[in-house]
Structure formats: C-alpha cells, structure tokens
Amino acid sequence: MRIVVLAGGIGGARFLLGVRAYAREVGAEVTAVVNVGDDLLLHGLRVCPDLDSVMYTLGGGADPERGWGRVDESWTVKAELAAYGAEPAWFGLGDKDIATHLVRTTMLNAGYPLSEVTEALATRWQPGVKILPATDDRLETHAVVDGEQGQRAIHFQEWWVRYRADIPTHRFVFVGADAAKPAPGVLDAIGGADVVLVAPSNPVVSVAPVLAVPGLRDAVATGPAPVVGVSPIIGGAPVRGMADRCLAVLGVECSAAGVGRLYGGRRDGGLLDGWLVAPEDAGAQVPGVTVGAAPLRMTDETATAAMVRSALELV
C-alpha cells in the first residue's frame, strides 16, 4: 500500500508520526508532500520551516513544546546577531537549527535542487517517510495587508511571527506559484498512491500553497486514489496556531464543516472523498463528501495512528 500525505509543519509532522506507525503495522510506504510557502532567506541562509518540522519530528529531534526547531536548542547566534542590531529581530534561528540551514544552503548554492537537498538532510534523520518539497522552485506565501500608502505584500513569516496574524489582511499570494513545477517524484507518488491524505494542517497557508503548484491539485483531484482529509479545527477552533485568522481572511467559517467545504468534494471539482472530523463536530456536512467522526487529538503516536485508521475506513 502506498500513502501520500499533503502536509504543512507541526500538524503535518504530528500526523505523519501516526501515518508512519500505521504504515509500519501494515507494511505501507509513505510519501509526504510538504509546503515550502513558509520558506525564507535569512542572513543568507535558506530556512524551510515546514520541511524541517517534518524532518525533525519524524527524526526525533524536534522541540515538542514549540513544535518548530530543535529540542535542547541554544541561542548564541541569535544573541550575537541581536548585539549587532541585525534585522529581523522578530525571527530567531537556534544554533543547532542553523547547522541544517548551512548544509542546505551550501548544497543549494552548489546547484542541487531542494528535493535532493532534503533527501540528503534526511539521511541523518532517517524519518522513515519519503519527504518531498511540493516544488523545487520558489514559491513564497505573502500576505496583502494595509500599508501607509495603500496595500502592500509582506512575507508570510513577517505576517505570522511579527504581527501574529493580527493586522488587517486582504488576501494571500503564493509568489512564484504560476511558474513552479511539482518537485520530481511528487506527481508519480500521487499517481501511484492507494490513498491521499490531507493532514490536519493549516488549510490556508500550509495546504493551499502545496495545491497552488500547477498540476498538483489536478493530480490529486482527478487521480486514481481516494482522498481523505482530517480536520485541523475541533469544536470551532484550531488546536493550536492561528488558522482561525487565516480562515477569516478568506471569509471561511472556522469550523470543521467550513474547512471541509473549502476543500470541497471531488464530485464538485473539489478535493475530497472523505473528511474526518472530531466527535464534537459529528454533525458537519460537506456536500458530496463522506464525513466521519473520530477523536482527532494527536496526543501520542498510538492515538494518531488510530486517527489514520479511521480516516482510511472512510473510503
């Protein structure tokens, strides 16, 4: 059995722990197609937050509280940069994490595509899952916000970290998406999958930029594999993060049903065959989609693997 998972950072990474546990039980192969819209160039280094959250989490090196970066991290470089007054002061890289960005940037500068660099980094972490960036090309999420002279676009990280998603926002733009190509292996994985799972990731700024890569949404929506999504919203609120603010920008209700309808049923040109919601959202209806309910709190690998089983039972 071959399972493809569309994933962002923390929610995607924790879900993948459960997918991997399930896959080990049944002897399945897992490919994660991961968002790169959060990526940024900082102090000359290429930082890939969602790819790193997935790689560190599956490799046992993630910080469990923060959900991003390395466990037992130190912040000497951050403090030294601050002493120089280096900008941006609102975004900090940990010392251990910086090693990842150094290796990645060196390889990228030498001409290797991000997908090959990701594979090389993963040889250390042995994630047990094939981790693919959605694209090797530049695709950056920007938020269009109110500026002093009309609207301006700021990088997703500035919107998310500096402004905590709490400024008047008109829309999101996936800069570069039009010209991006799916990374090598992405379309083959989707075309050869027995099931595609949409992780309980942020639908607006994690899953949407993955689907914005030309050809990728079509491959999932018109491909042979059934598609099942898992709701990141429980009882009308995100489990963590600011998906509520992201959904508000789109005018979409922050609910399991709202996100399910945003993805839509395949019958109506959408994405989903199945949509798994939490027991408290059991009444949710998404036209053309089989909705199921199961506990959706990813408290540990066993609970998350049970979630994956419930998702697969929908199709």
Ligand code: GDP
């Ligand atoms: P990010 O890229 O690091 O922001 O992470 P993702 O986009 O992959 O995931 C963020 C989403 O994960 C948030 O909207 C959360 O609501 C969701 N999430 C986090 N923990 C859980 C959980 O235990 N269960 C469910 N269903 N969703 C979760």
Ligand code: FO1
């Ligand atoms: N999030 C923060 O809130 N503050 C930070 O300084 C910060 C640094 C950072 C460095 C590397 C990395 O991989 C992630 C980092 N994050 C930080 C998390 C990141 O901004 C977001 O949570 C994700 O991009 C949203 O998916």
Ligand code: CA
């Ligand atoms: Ca993300």
